[in-house]
Amino acid sequence: MKDSSKRRGSAASPCAACKLLRRRCAQDCVFAPHFPADEPHKFACVHKVFGASNINKMLQELEEHERGDAVRSMVYEAKARVRDPVYGCVGAISSLQQQIDDLQTQLALTQAQLVRMQMHAHNYHTQH
Incomplete structure (x- = not known):
C-alpha cells in the first residue's frame, strides 16, 4: 500500500515516541513523521517537559504542514527547559x-x- 510509505516507522520499527511509550505505532501515528526511531533523545526531551498527551493534543490541533515547525519549537523549548528549568x-x-x-x-x-x-x-x- 502506498499509505505505508508516507510514514517513517512501521509496526516492526516504531517511532521514537511509540517506542518510549511502549505502544504499537499505528499507520496514522501523529508522532512518527516528527520523532523518527533514530532520534529517541528528541522525543524523550519533549516528553519530559510537555508530556505525551499534551504533545499529541498540540499536534492534533494543527494542520499537517504546521506540525514540523511546532515540533522544532517544542524541541527547542524542551532543551532550554532542561538546561534552565526556571527561565527556559x-x-x-x-x-x-x-x-x-x-x-x-x-x-x-x-x-x-x-x-x-x-x-x-x-x-x-x-x-x-
Whole structure:
C-alpha cells in the first residue's frame, strides 16, 4: 500500500515516541513523521517537559504542514527547559540580549575612540 510509505516507522520499527511509550505505532501515528526511531533523545526531551498527551493534543490541533515547525519549537523549548528549568528559552534570549547590549556599547565606545583618533590625526596634519 502506498499509505505505508508516507510514514517513517512501521509496526516492526516504531517511532521514537511509540517506542518510549511502549505502544504499537499505528499507520496514522501523529508522532512518527516528527520523532523518527533514530532520534529517541528528541522525543524523550519533549516528553519530559510537555508530556505525551499534551504533545499529541498540540499536534492534533494543527494542520499537517504546521506540525514540523511546532515540533522544532517544542524541541527547542524542551532543551532550554532542561538546561534552565526556571527561565527556559526566555533565559537564553535574555542572556543573548544582554550580550547584544554589551557589544553595542563596546562598539559605540570603539567608534567614539576612532573618531577622536581621526580628529587628532587631522589636527596633527593641519598643524604640520
